[in-house]
Amino acid sequence: MTEAVIIGAVAWHSRLIVRLALGLVVLALAVLAGVILGETPLPVSQVGDVLAHKLWGAASTVDPIDAGIIWNYRLPRTLVAAACGAGLALSGLVLQTLVRNALADPYLLGVSAGASTGAVAVTIMGIGAGAIGISAGAFAGAALAFGIVAALARAAGGGSGQLVLAGIAGSQLFNALTSFFIAKSANAEQARGIMFWLLGNLSGVRWPDVGLALPVAVVGLLACVIHIRALDAFSFGASAAASLGIAVRRVMVMLLGAVTLMTAVMVSLVGAVGFIGLVVPHAMRFLVGARHGALVPASALAGAVFMIAADVVSRVLIPGQVVPIGVVTALVGAPAFALILIRNRNRA
Amino acid sequence: MRITATKLVLQAQGRTIIDGVDLDIAPGETFGLIGPNGSGKSTLLRLLAGLERRAGGEVSLDGHNLRRIPRREIARRLAMVEQQAETTDCLSARQVVELGRTPWLSALVPWGAKDTAIVDEALYAVGMKGMSSRPWSTLSGGERQRLQIARALAQRPRVLLLDEPTNHLDIHHQLALLRLVEELPLTVVIALHDLNQAMGCDRLGVMSQGRMVACGKPAEILTPDLLRAIFRVGATLLTDPQDNTKVLRFHDIENSR
Numbered sequence: 119m120t121e122a123v124i125i126g127a128v129a130w131h132s133r134l135i136v137r138l139a140l141g142l143v144v145l146a147l148a149v150l151a152g153v154i155l156g157e158t159p160l161p162v163s164q165v166g167d168v169l170a171h172k173l174w175g176a177a178s179t180v181d182p183i184d185a186g187i188i189w190n191y192r193l194p195r196t197l198v199a200a201a202c203g204a205g206l207a208l209s210g211l212v213l214q215t216l217v218r219n220a221l222a223d224p225y226l227l228g229v230s231a232g233a234s235t236g237a238v239a240v241t242i243m244g245i246g247a248g249a250i251g252i253s254a255g256a257f258a259g260a261a262l263a264f265g266i267v268a269a270l271a272r273a274a275g276g277g278s279g280q281l282v283l284a285g286i287a288g289s290q291l292f293n294a295l296t297s298f299f300i301a302k303s304a305n306a307e308q309a310r311g312i313m314f315w316l317l318g319n320l321s322g323v324r325w326p327d328v329g330l331a332l333p334v335a336v337v338g339l340l341a342c343v344i345h346i347r348a349l350d351a352f353s354f355g356a357s358a359a360a361s362l363g364i365a366v367r368r369v370m371v372m373l374l375g376a377v378t379l380m381t382a383v384m385v386s387l388v389g390a391v392g393f394i395g396l397v398v399p400h401a402m403r404f405l406v407g408a409r410h411g412a413l414v415p416a417s418a419l420a421g422a423v424f425m426i427a428a429d430v431v432s433r434v435l436i437p438g439q440v441v442p443i444g445v446v447t448a449l450v451g452a453p454a455f456a457l458i459l460i461r462n463r464n465r466a
Numbered sequence: 467m468r469i470t471a472t473k474l475v476l477q478a479q480g481r482t483i484i485d486g487v488d489l490d491i492a493p494g495e496t497f498g499l500i501g502p503n504g505s506g507k508s509t510l511l512r513l514l515a516g517l518e519r520r521a522g523g524e525v526s527l528d529g530h531n532l533r534r535i536p537r538r539e540i541a542r543r544l545a546m547v548e549q550q551a552e553t554t555d556c557l558s559a560r561q562v563v564e565l566g567r568t569p570w571l572s573a574l575v576p577w578g579a580k581d582t583a584i585v586d587e588a589l590y591a592v593g594m595k596g597m598s599s600r601p602w603s604t605l606s607g608g609e610r611q612r613l614q615i616a617r618a619l620a621q622r623p624r625v626l627l628l629d630e631p632t633n634h635l636d637i638h639h640q641l642a643l644l645r646l647v648e649e650l651p652l653t654v655v656i657a658l659h660d661l662n663q664a665m666g667c668d669r670l671g672v673m674s675q676g677r678m679v680a681c682g683k684p685a686e687i688l689t690p691d692l693l694r695a696i697f698r699v700g701a702t703l704l705t706d707p708q709d710n711t712k713v714l715r716f717h718d719i720e721n722s723r
């Protein structure tokens with residue numbers, strides 16, 4: 119490489135680092151807001167005090183109960199919300215790009231429904247314990263659902279319209295299976311708990327869940343980042359991507375694998391939270407354009423911030439009661455989606 | 467770069483779409499593919515680009531089997547402009563052409579001034595320099611076609627596969643494109659609809675029902691007998707008094723059966 123090329127590469131990468139740092143600052147502020155705001159807002163000074171105490175052992179004067187709320191309850195909850203929001207937004211973005219359909223997202227294509235079925239099956243039958251076992255069940259369910267939907271779409275002619283229709287059929291099938299498992303095996307209390315979880319709920323989240331959600335979100339983000347050019351090359355479809363030098367099959371397997379993993383883990387942790395995967399990437403296209411160099415980080419960040427905000431709203435909307443977060447995202451997401459549809463009417 | 471094909475076969479849905487095609491195209495040659503609708507021109511071009519996995523037979527670039535060259539390496543040597551290209555992404559004209567640099571970029575080799583210059587040059591070559599910031603969705607069919615050609619040029623290939631590239635173009639841009647193709651120091655395989663344009667190629671291959679039924683110099687190929695047999699038209703060869711080039715004029719023969 120010549121010197122000019124190396125200097126160019128350094129300049130390019132340093133711009134990248136500046137943007138990355140900016141994104142992390144925004145994310146940190148959002149997490150801080152998520153910890154401060156809640157059923158009862160806690161003063162910033164207390165939150166800072168507890169975080170300083172826990173992170174680098176500064177002396178703390180905060181009441182241990184408040185400290186417990188901040189450290190054991192609000193912080194993990196907010197971090198998981200951020201990871202889930204980022205993961206679901208990236209999943210939606212990747213699916214929209216790869217299948218060339220503006221409507222694609224883990225929900226529409228049945229991946230989330232499959233993940234729910236898998237998670238519920240594991241919960242009820244008690245195979246394998248804990249978050250990892252449930253996530254593994256969700257992954258198996260999500261992969262199975264994805265496989266069935268893709269095979270059905272292919273048998274139906276392979277267009278992206280067929281994929282959406284197959285996804286609807288797949289979602290219905292797996293939702294029915296979930297209901298069947300619940301009706302057949304769960305007792306009344308279990309059933310109520312599962313129904314509440316299915317609507318999306320972060321109230322049971324603790325530190326071990328962070329240990330699962332964060333690494334998965336980071337792995338998913340990295341998978342997208344290393345495939346930024348490949349994703350761009352899909353603009354004119356898979357065949358055009360292949361003729362631009364993309365190893366289409368390998369990229370598809372890697373990215374769809376990442377999507378399945380992210381969706382499965384996020385659904386198993388917080389339940390079926392809709393619309394993030396659909397709405398966030400579209401909103402970001404509107405803001406930063408269609409290229410994935412900007413779209414991938416912007417979607418991850420916006421998904422995380424949106425989910426933290428939705429979680430805060432879900433806690434404060436009705437005093438003394440937690441609204442399922444899926445209800446909040448749908449209340450915001452559905453009208454936002456309507457706007458997107460109207461805006462895109464000339465391009466359909 | 468030499469591109470050769472031996473015994474290419476493609477079957478889909480129980481039908482044989484490409485049926486034993488052999489080709490040997492010399493470096494720098496402009497090879498025209500002609501044939502009626504559905505005769506397999508587009509499919510043959512896709513096979514030459516290595517885009518059909520199910521195909522039988524072998525394609526090679528300078529003697530190297532295409533199947534053993536990584537996709538990225540293929541894309542640095544060979545670029546393809548398909549008959550149609552559509553996107554709903556909100557890309558500018560320039561961004562579409564920039565896609566052509568994909569096979570040359572990586573984490574270690576990010577976008578640089580050289581890439582910008584290549585994209586500028588490609589936009590200029592197809593006369594789209596002045597429209598580089600226009601969104602794709604606002605461009606006409608011909609402008610989109612020219613951008614796809616610019617994208618292929620930005621790949622800096624040594625073999626260029628063009629599938630009816632003059633479709634949608636007005637007559638000025640058709641002639642400009644054919645001149646550009648002629649002047650490029652590349653091996654070009656071009657499917658053409660207009661037989662008079664096909665006369666400008668170095669050699670022609672005639673496709674009919676998935677087979678290459680004739681192959682040779684345009685003057686040997688475009689004979690009244692062949693045109694009657696393959697294209698079901700009568701033809702008269704006229705001479706343009708201005709420069710003595712031959713021009714084909716067609717007439718209907720279906721009614722006179």
Ligand SMILES: Nc1ncnc2c1ncn2[C@@H]1O[C@H](COP(=O)(O)OP(=O)(O)O)[C@@H](O)[C@H]1O
Nearest residue numbers: 478479483501502503504505506507508509510
């Ligand atoms: N993927 C496919 N599956 C089935 N048939 C196909 C497929 N692609 C093309 N064909 C058929 O193969 C024939 C050749 O098509 P094509 O190569 O597009 O012809 P041309 O470009 O010469 O008009 C047509 O009859 C077309 O219907």
Ligand SMILES: [Mg+2]
Nearest residue numbers: 507508549629
């Ligand atoms: Mg064709």
